Each structure stands twice: as C-alpha cells, then as structure tokens.
Amino acid sequence: MKHTLIQRLAALGMSLTLALGLTGCNTASLPDDLELGNTLVVYFSATGNTENAARAIAEQLDADLFEITPADPYTSADLNWNDPSSRVSTEHDARVAGETVTVELTQTTPDNWSSYDTVFIGYPIWWFEAAWPVESFVQANNFTGKTVIPFCTSASSGIGNSGELLAQAAGTGTWLDGQRFSSGVSESDIRSWLAALEG
Numbered sequence: 161m162k163h164t165l166i167q168r169l170a171a172l173g174m175s176l177t178l179a180l181g182l183t184g185c186n187t188a189s190l191p192d193d194l195e196l197g198n199t200l201v202v203y204f205s206a207t208g209n210t211e212n213a214a215r216a217i218a219e220q221l222d223a224d225l226f227e228i229t230p231a232d233p234y235t236s237a238d239l240n241w242n243d244p245s246s247r248v249s250t251e252h253d254a255r256v257a258g259e260t261v262t263v264e265l266t267q268t269t270p271d272n273w274s275s276y277d278t279v280f281i282g283y284p285i286w287w288f289e290a291a292w293p294v295e296s297f298v299q300a301n302n303f304t305g306k307t308v309i310p311f312c313t314s315a316s317s318g319i320g321n322s323g324e325l326l327a328q329a330a331g332t333g334t335w336l337d338g339q340r341f342s343s344g345v346s347e348s349d350i351r352s353w354l355a356a357l358e359g
C-alpha cells in the first residue's frame with residue numbers, strides 16, 4: 161500500500177519538480193562567506209525522521225534545538241493519508257480549497273528568539289509542501305535580521321517550492337535555498353552538507 165503511494169508520489173514529484181523549476185522564487189543561493197553566528201535548529205517531525213536530521217545538524221553546529229509541537233499532536237491515525245477522513249486528509253483538502261489551516265502550538269516563539277542570527281527550519285514534506293504546523297510557526301514569528309535555511313525530509317519528493325512558500329508566509333528574514341534529505345538520511349550526509357554550507 162505504502163509502496164504504491166510512494167511510487168505515485170515519485171512520479172508526481174518529478175512532474176511537479178519540472179513545473180516548479182520554471183517558476184520564479186524569492187529565496188537566495190548560499191553566499192560564499194556564510195557566517196552562521198548564533199544558530200537555532202527549529203523542526204517539526206511527526207514520525208521522527210526530521211527530528212533525527214535536526215538533531216544531527218544541531219549537534220554538528222553546537223546549535224540550540226526547538227521542536228514545533230502542535231497542541232493537539234498528530235496520531236498515526238491522524239497521519240493516514242490513505243483515509244480521506246483522517247486529520248491530514250481533511251486539513252489538506254481544506255488547504256487545497258484555499259482555507260487557512262492554523263495549527264495551535266504549545267509554544268509559538270522559542271526562548272531567546274531575538275538572540276539568534278541563523279535559524280534552520282526542518283519539516284517533513286506532506287503532499288509536496290512543508291507540513292503545515294511549520295507554516296503556523298513561521299507566521300507567528302518575526303525573522304527580521306535572521307538568515308533562514310529550510311531543510312526537509314521526504315520519501316521521494318524534492319523540496320520543491322516549500323521554502324519559498326514558507327518565506328512568503330513569514331514575510332520577514334533572509335531565506336536561503338533549502339535542502340531535501342531522504343527520510344533515513346545519515347549523519348555523514350548531513351555533515352557533508354553542512355561542510356559545504358559553511359564553505
């Protein structure tokens with residue numbers, strides 16, 4: 161069942177990536193002289209994959225970590241995309257219909273938020289987008305003066321324009337190009353990415 165979905169997602173993802181590649185975006189490429197400064201790694205993770213990536217990034221950079229936690233956590237029944245009446249399916253339907261889905265969070269602003277120069281933001285891809293609790297987080301916070309680096313985990317889809325959409329939702333901050341990792345990304349892949357990022 162899952163295999164079939166993933167195959168379908170892979171095919172759809174490919175056409176979507178092609179389509180998105182042709183559209184404009186408002187994020188910037190990584191500057192050669194990127195100085196991270198005081199760094200926070202923010203993440204939402206429903207099943208632990210993005211959390212693993214976030215922890216590896218924070219450990220490698222000696223950065224602080226903040227988990228975006230919905231007040232009403234997503235259960236495995238909530239996450240069942242094969243069930244049209246599950247929470248994710250109905251929330252997704254609402255978003256497709258143009259409605260705003262706001263997810264209440266246990267804490268919207270991380271402690272000492274103003275002290276951070278760089279914020280990594282990690283999320284799973286849900287139907288080719290950033291999982292929407294992350295949108296609720298970025299809408300609630302002011303990123304002025306911060307460099308923001310999105311990253312995601314997914315079964316097969318690329319990061320697409322999810323970073324650009326979060327940048328638009330935030331409305332502030334200097335958002336750089338994001339990075340997609342596979343669900344089971346290794347620490348060494350993350351280390352290589354960070355090494356390239358820091359120059």
Ligand SMILES: Cc1cc2nc3c(=O)[nH]c(=O)nc-3n(C[C@H](O)[C@H](O)[C@H](O)COP(=O)(O)O)c2cc1C
Nearest residue numbers: 205206207208209210284285287288314315316317
């Ligand atoms: C509701 C839902 C939708 C998903 N949609 C996609 C998708 O469009 N493309 C994809 O490659 N993976 C998709 N996945 C798989 C997740 O992106 C992947 O398992 C991710 O690593 C989960 O991260 P997490 O463990 O941090 O929640 C989806 C998963 C869920 C629960």
